[in-house]
Amino acid sequence: MLSIQHISKQFGPVKALNDVSFEVPNGQILGLIGQNGAGKSTTFHSILNFIKYDGTISWQGHALSPADFDTIGYLPEERSLMTKLTIEQQIIYLARLKNQSAKDIRPQIDDWLGRFAVKGTRKSHINDLSKGNQQKVQLICTLIHHPKLLILDEPFSGLDPVNADLLKQAILRARDDGAAIIFSSHDMENVSALCDQLVMLRKGDMVLNGTLSEVRNQFGKTELYVTTDWSATRLATLPAVDHVEQRQPGQYRLHLTDPAAGPSIFAELTQGHYIEEFSQQPPTLDEIFRMKVGETNA
Amino acid sequence: MVIGPFLMIGLTVGISYVSANSASSSKQVAVISSSRSLRQAYLQQPTDNINAKITTTQAAEAAMKKNHLAGYLKLSESPQQVRADYHGSSRMASGLKAQTQNFLSQYQQTRNYQQAKLTTKQQRLMARTPVLQQHIAERAGTANLAKTISFWILVTMIYIILITYASIAAQEIASDKGTKIMEIIFSSTTATSYFVGKIGGILLVILTQIAIYLVGGWVAFQVAINNAALKPLITQNQSLIDAVLHNLLNLNLLYLFLGVIIYTILAAYSGAVVAKAEDASKAAQPVVMLGMFGFFATFPFQNNLDALLVKILSYVPFFSSYFMPMRIINGTVSGWEQAISLLILLVAIALFAGYIGSQYQRLMLQTDNRNFWQHLIHGWRRQS
Numbered sequence: 001m002l003s004i005q006h007i008s009k010q011f012g013p014v015k016a017l018n019d020v021s022f023e024v025p026n027g028q029i030l031g032l033i034g035q036n037g038a039g040k041s042t043t044f045h046s047i048l049n050f051i052k053y054d055g056t057i058s059w060q061g062h063a064l065s066p067a068d069f070d071t072i073g074y075l076p077e078e079r080s081l082m083t084k085l086t087i088e089q090q091i092i093y094l095a096r097l098k099n100q101s102a103k104d105i106r107p108q109i110d111d112w113l114g115r116f117a118v119k120g121t122r123k124s125h126i127n128d129l130s131k132g133n134q135q136k137v138q139l140i141c142t143l144i145h146h147p148k149l150l151i152l153d154e155p156f157s158g159l160d161p162v163n164a165d166l167l168k169q170a171i172l173r174a175r176d177d178g179a180a181i182i183f184s185s186h187d188m189e190n191v192s193a194l195c196d197q198l199v200m201l202r203k204g205d206m207v208l209n210g211t212l213s214e215v216r217n218q219f220g221k222t223e224l225y226v227t228t229d230w231s232a233t234r235l236a237t238l239p240a241v242d243h244v245e246q247r248q249p250g251q252y253r254l255h256l257t258d259p260a261a262g263p264s265i266f267a268e269l270t271q272g273h274y275i276e277e278f279s280q281q282p283p284t285l286d287e288i289f290r291m292k293v294g295e296t297n298a
Numbered sequence: 299m300v301i302g303p304f305l306m307i308g309l310t311v312g313i314s315y316v317s318a319n320s321a322s323s324s325k326q327v328a329v330i331s332s333s334r335s336l337r338q339a340y341l342q343q344p345t346d347n348i349n350a351k352i353t354t355t356q357a358a359e360a361a362m363k364k365n366h367l368a369g370y371l372k373l374s375e376s377p378q379q380v381r382a383d384y385h386g387s388s389r390m391a392s393g394l395k396a397q398t399q400n401f402l403s404q405y406q407q408t409r410n411y412q413q414a415k416l417t418t419k420q421q422r423l424m425a426r427t428p429v430l431q432q433h434i435a436e437r438a439g440t441a442n443l444a445k446t447i448s449f450w451i452l453v454t455m456i457y458i459i460l461i462t463y464a465s466i467a468a469q470e471i472a473s474d475k476g477t478k479i480m481e482i483i484f485s486s487t488t489a490t491s492y493f494v495g496k497i498g499g500i501l502l503v504i505l506t507q508i509a510i511y512l513v514g515g516w517v518a519f520q521v522a523i524n525n526a527a528l529k530p531l532i533t534q535n536q537s538l539i540d541a542v543l544h545n546l547l548n549l550n551l552l553y554l555f556l557g558v559i560i561y562t563i564l565a566a567y568s569g570a571v572v573a574k575a576e577d578a579s580k581a582a583q584p585v586v587m588l589g590m591f592g593f594f595a596t597f598p599f600q601n602n603l604d605a606l607l608v609k610i611l612s613y614v615p616f617f618s619s620y621f622m623p624m625r626i627i628n629g630t631v632s633g634w635e636q637a638i639s640l641l642i643l644l645v646a647i648a649l650f651a652g653y654i655g656s657q658y659q660r661l662m663l664q665t666d667n668r669n670f671w672q673h674l675i676h677g678w679r680r681q682s
Contacts, residue, residue, distance in 0.1 A: 048485050050663055066488045074485035080478035097486035141482070151485075 001025045002047070002149060002180050007055030009042055009204075016042040017053065018204040024180040024197070026148070029171065031195035032184040033208075033285075035293055038201040040184040041077055044151050047182075048074060059149060070099045073147030073174075077154045077184075079135050081126045087113070087137055088122035091144060098145040105144060112140045116166055132163060143170055150174055152183035156190050168194060188285040198285070200292060207292050216282035223287070224254040224262065227277035228269060238265050251277070327386070327394060328352035328361070331373035336380070340373060340401055347394070362387065371398065380406050444541030448627050449600060451546060453620055456554050457593040459504060463558060464565035464589060465582040467500050471569030471662075472578035480662045489659030493566070494651065500562055508555070549636060550623040556640075557619025560647050561585055564616070567654045570661040592620045603628050613639045615646035 002024040009017040017039045024030045032040050046053040049064060059068055081090055088109055095105040109122050116136040120129050126137065135158055142152070152171070156164050171194060175181055185191050191198065198215050200208035208215050225247075226235070232244045235252055240261030245253045256262070262280045269275065283291065326349040331337035341350055349367060352358050358370035362385075369386020382398055384390050390398070411421055474480055483492055522528040532539065569581040595617070599608045603625055612621040612631070622639050625631040 045663075048481075050481065050484060050659065069486050069488075072485055074482060076478035076481045078478045080482070082479060094482060094486065097483060 001060065002182065003056075003058045004043070004047070005056040005058075007043075007046055007053050007057060009039075009046060009051065009053045015204045017046070017201075018206075019055075020199075020201065020204075020206045021055075022197070022199050022206070022209055024182050026180050027175055027178045028196040029175050029181040029183070029194050030197040030199060031191035032182060032199050032201065033186070033188070033191060033289060034184075034201035037203070039204045040201060041153055042204075043201070044074075044153055044182075044184070047151060048072070068149075070145070071148040073142040073145065073150045073152075073179075075138060075142045075152045075155055077157075079131075079138050079158075081134055081138055081141075083127040084125070086123050086125055087118070087120060087129075090126055090137065091141055094141040095145055100145050108144060109140075112144055115170070116140060117163070132158065132160070135159065136163065136166075139167060139170070143174060146177060146179075147174070148179050150179050150181040150183075152181070154185060155183055156185055156187055164190065188289055192285050200289070202292060202295075208288070212285070215288065216285070219283050219288060219291075220259040221262065221280045221282050222256045222259055223281050223283055224256055224265065225252075225277060225279040225281065226254065226269065226275070227251050228275060230269065238268060240265070256280075325368050325391075326366075327368055327384075327390075328358040328370040329373065330355055330358060330370050333373065333375055336373050336375055336405070339405060340371075340398075343397065343401060345394075345397060347391075358385075375409075380409065444538050444545060445627050446600070447538070448542050448545030448550075449596075449624055451542070452550055452554065452623050452627070453593060453596055456557050456619055456623075457589060459507070459554070459558050460561045460589045461586055463500060463504055464561050464585040467497070467562045467565040468569035468581035468585060469578045470500075471496070471566050472572045472581040475570065475572060475574060475578075475662055484659050484663070489662070490652075490655035493655045493658040497559075497563060497566060497651065501559060504558055504562075505555070508551075545627045548626070549640070550626055552640070553619050553623050553626075553643075556643050556647065557616075560615055560619070560643065560650065561589055563647065563650050563654060564588070567661075570654070570658060588616060592617050596620050596624060599624070603630050613642055615643050615650075618643055 004023070005021050007017055007020050008015070020039070020043065022030065032043060034040050042051070045051045047057055047064065057064060082093070085093065088106070091109055091112075092102045092105055096102060113120075113122065116139060118129075118133050118136050118140075120133060126134060129137065139155070142150070150171070155167055155171075159167060168190070171181060171183070183194075192212060195212055197211055198208060199206060200215075210218070224241075227250055228235070229250065230252075232246055232252060235241065235244045235254060238254070240256045240258040242255045242257045245255070247253055254265075256265075259280070266278055269278070326347050328349045328351075329337055329340055330353065331340075337353075341348065347368075349361075352361060352367070352370070355370070355372065358367060361367035362369065368388070369384055369390070372383045372385065374381050374383075380402055382402055384398075389395075411424070416424065523532050565582055565585040568584050569578070572578065572581045595611070599605055599621075602608070608621055608625065611617040612625055612635075618639050622631065622636065626636065
């Protein structure tokens with residue numbers, strides 16, 4: 001388990017992290033969200049001991065040491081490979097730094113290239129690959145040694161939906177193998193699809209922490225999704241409805257000021273008759289993100 | 299890069315050979331005379347650059363026009379005097395002039411004796427000449443020449459290897475600065491291990507280059523001693539060659555290697571403290587300047603190795619690699635002094651590598667705009 005307890009980091013006058021605490025148990029995925037400059041990369045750099053910080057970070061009950069390096073897989077935010085090498089040379093070079101033998105890694109390369117649908121062979125030079133394929137090679141380098149702690153900084157950035165799905169499958173496979181995984185993303189859909197837990201940082205402060213449902217439910221079931229022949233104007237007259245947003249013709253999202261108003265709205269809208277859709281939910285992660293960012297900007 | 303010096307030597311020898319061949323015919327001089335005995339007497343001398351085939355003035359002038367002949371010497375004699383007239387596009391070569399004057403003097407003297415009708419005793423008395431004898435301690439002369447040659451070979455080798463690899467090391471490391479591949483590497487191994495590995499790799503390349511030079515030099519020497527033209531030259535200078543090799547293949551080779559190591563570490567540090575990867579080309583400048591300073595500082599002291607500054611600098615890391623070999627070659631330093639200087643150099647290398655290794659991760663991952671000195675001061679403050 002990765003345990004982060006009360007870590008803080010100051011860069012000159014800027015407080016990059018302020019008393020941040022969370023845990024990532026083995027076999028679970030934690031999503032780290034936040035605007036640019038919120039402190040996500042600083043958190044990763046602290047875990048990897050790239051920078052000095054106040055607080056405690058432990059892995060499997062002890063401070064992270066060079067002895068643990070072989071069990072870590074790290075994907076930095078910006079991609080960077082040794083462009084003069086071939087795919088095979090690059091993968092083996094980085095795997096050997098993780099104490100893997102070339103003899104063990106070499107036979108796995110074709111399988112990994114196939115799994116990520118890399119356009120190129122093991123003998124292709126990194127320089128000759130497209131940006132997307134370079135990114136996939138870097139992902140292979142991060143995963144090929146079967147890390148127990150996986151740190152992925154914006155892993156989906158630049159990937160098309162098909163390749164993003166390939167990455168999701170790889171992350172889920174690593175989770176099933178028992179790895180503790182922490183990743184940052186701006187794409188709330190990916191975070192919702194993958195994460196067991198969620199932490200949101202805002203200007204170094206931790207503003208959200210919990211499982212996905214815990215985080216969503218703490219905002220109350222303020223979103224009502226209905227399909228009806230009522231007009232938006234008429235829907236707005238319903239009790240506790242703050243505003244109405246039309247999703248599709250006949251499909252609306254009603255934002256409620258009081259989640260307790262749900263049953264009375266249901267009664268008034270249906271009048272005891274069948275209704276195609278009536279779903280009261282907490283805000284989506286995307287909405288929560290915008291809401292939390294909006295709090296700062298307000 | 300490694301075979302560069304061999305190519306340069308090959309090119310120089312080739313050009314010199316072609317140039318010498320093409321120039322040799324135009325340096326020749328013909329000897330013309332209406333007196334067959336006078337001409338034969340002249341040609342019997344051991345002379346270089348004489349074209350004996352041309353016997354007439356017309357043929358000589360025609361050859362000169364075609365630039366096949368430097369000139370011709372016209373010998374003539376009257377009952378009283380022997381005479382030589384040189385016709386050429388430039389003045390006679392000094393060697394040929396001295397030789398011709400010598401020949402004319404002897405020939406004239408012989409004729410003078412004959413015409414004076416001197417007795418044998420008188421002729422013997424007249425033939426007496428003063429004695430000029432040079433007494434040269436040949437061994438000391440050779441040793442001094444060997445020292446000079448050894449000194450130049452050694453400092454030039456240190457300088458060239460140092461400048462080349464300092465630039466490579468600094469640029470290599472500076473170009474990695476701030477790149478994300480460094481983050482991946484530092485999440486896999488310690489910065490110190492990576493730094494030591496990087497320096498070790500560069501040093502193995504340098505060792506390979508030195509080994510290639512040694513093997514290349516040995517092969518060239520074997521070729522030379524089996525070459526009919528060069529063998530006499532080598533035999534004649536065997537003691538000089540042995541002395542130079544003795545001066546180079548001893549502790550000085552270790553000084554060369556350790557000197558290159560400490561400069562390479564400094565170059566790596568310079569590479570690591572540049573503000574950004576784009577500044578890689580500037581990274582080697584401080585090291586190159588220091589190396590040049592050490593190289594040129596040796597010049598004024600070549601013949602003044604007892605100077606206090608030389609003694610001090612032969613213990614100071616970065617300079618001892620230049621100055622101690624000078625003293626070793628000259629034989630003015632004891633074994634203890636060599637050992638102390640070597641120990642200081644080794645300790646300095648270990649401390650320097652340890653310090654930079656400990657700072658390496660911070661230096662490589664940060665991308666602020668602090669300059670060399672600010673980084674250095676910041677590093678020291680963090681240490682204390």
